Amino acid sequence: MNPFHLAVITAGVTQPSSTRLLADRLTAATVAALAPREVVVEVVDVREVAHDLTNTVLTGFASPELQVRLDAITEADAVVVATPIYAASYSGLFKMLVDVLPTDALRDTPVLLGATGGTARHSLAVDHALRPLFAHLGALVAPVAVFAASEDWGSTEAGRLGERIERAGRSFAALVTGQPRAERIDPFADVTPFAAPLAGARR
């Protein structure tokens, strides 16, 4: 079987970047969920081609450095995106990359959405800004997206970020492979041993 090509677009600009961190974790969760399928991951860090993006908007053609990245996105079997939320929407750099993608580059391509922001109050930007953008591009947008606020990185309790990432990766892998979803858990078929919730309560 041919390897599965997963392109990852990350638009964080700081070093290190929480957006990149989210992108990497979404990627890892997707790759894990796709196992044992071989996955080739190609990461497009928008910062690395920031000048090239401006030039492309002005001249209409991409530099060789940008072109290989555009090709990777266009030819990918699925795409993971992660952008910081600035002023209630995706970052300008992120949008510039989307603007210079060839027409129909993402049509029918499964896309997993991820975004980061300073507080959880920005979380709806994923659904208000990112989702319509990718709907316009004709992508198959995964229903489960992940927004990571600053506080989510601080504790596993607060945002249950790890769980959300894992769930997003699993449902994305299901979408990508056309697998039927995991069987519903019958709450009567099995129970969580009482020690677990009890341990939580005591903590």
Next chain:
Amino acid sequence: MQFGIFTVGDVTTDPTTGRTPTEHERITATVAIAKKAEEVGLDVFATGQHHNPPFVPSAPTTTLAFIAAQTERILLSTSTTLITTTDPVRIAEDYATLQHLSDGRMDLMMGRGNTGPVYPWFGKDIRDGIPLAIENYALLHRLWREEVVNWQGQYRTPLQGFTSTPRPLDGIPPFVWHGSIRSPEIAEQAAYYGDGFFSNHIFWPASHTKQMVQLYRRRFEHYGHGSADQAIVGLGGQVFMRKNSQDAVREFRPYFDNAPVYGHGPSLEEFTRQTPLTVGSPQEVIERTLSFRDYAGDYQRQLWLMDHAGLPLKTVLEQLDILGEEVVPVLRKEFAALKPAHVPDAPTHASLLAAAGGGHDSTVHAVDDVTGASPEATQPTTLDRTRSTLEVSK
């Protein structure tokens, strides 16, 4: 192989002095540049067509006829003629007139050109750009080849019993190129008619030009006009030269950095690496130009853009001197040595005339609506019949 220059006709501020030429200065400079091109031994001068500031050439045949009257040898062309928004009937008439006035020393290049707002000024819509280019040219093609045209299309009033005058000189329609930056449809159109294909070349990487030219060559052969390597290809180019490379770069950089189209974007170094722009010594220009053949094949016409981005007239004329004295003579020799015998030159009026086995006057004489008389009717029998008809009607 033909070598020449093409101008967009932009009125641009000289970034080194802050001075913007007047329209009058720009128009007279265009004529001076064309005359200089002939003087230094170039083969072609082509002007653009635009209908909005900052451009001056809205009436290209007026300018070209004026130049034709003051030159002897140089071939006059366009870069490009707006086939989308210009009535093909006017193109047929204007350029046939230019053909007569210049004694066949002209051809023209079709282009879509234009930005969105320009189309509605001429009653058109940019979304119809490609269909307009296709339909309008199909009509123009007939207007020059058929004396009486009955025609109906989507984009202009129908024509019934229409004759475009003057008829082409010697019955030979002007040779047509189709210019394009990015549209494969235009390469296909050029191939279909067996016309020339001109790749703008200067804004985009060589890999793109290669794709477009290959498509045109392949389809030229498909339509039975000859083998792919016999197709008629033209390329744009952009150069700035000084004896020393560094001087050229230093002098041209402010013009590049502020140029319309690519200014304030990529660096001069990036753009010279990624597109055919060459800024350096005449020898560097020679080598770069010869390398175009590696991906475009043996081609027939090389035009350079020399007078843009606010470069002063004096500088442009100096550049033409260098081009004519140091670059083109070498290129002429080198390209000629490389070109196989079966690859034709670009058609000219003279070569098309020879191919047609000589010319014929194709004047269409009018028939008087009232008398039915025609200047063609000079033979006695016809004359008699006309006379008797008149007598009967009395």
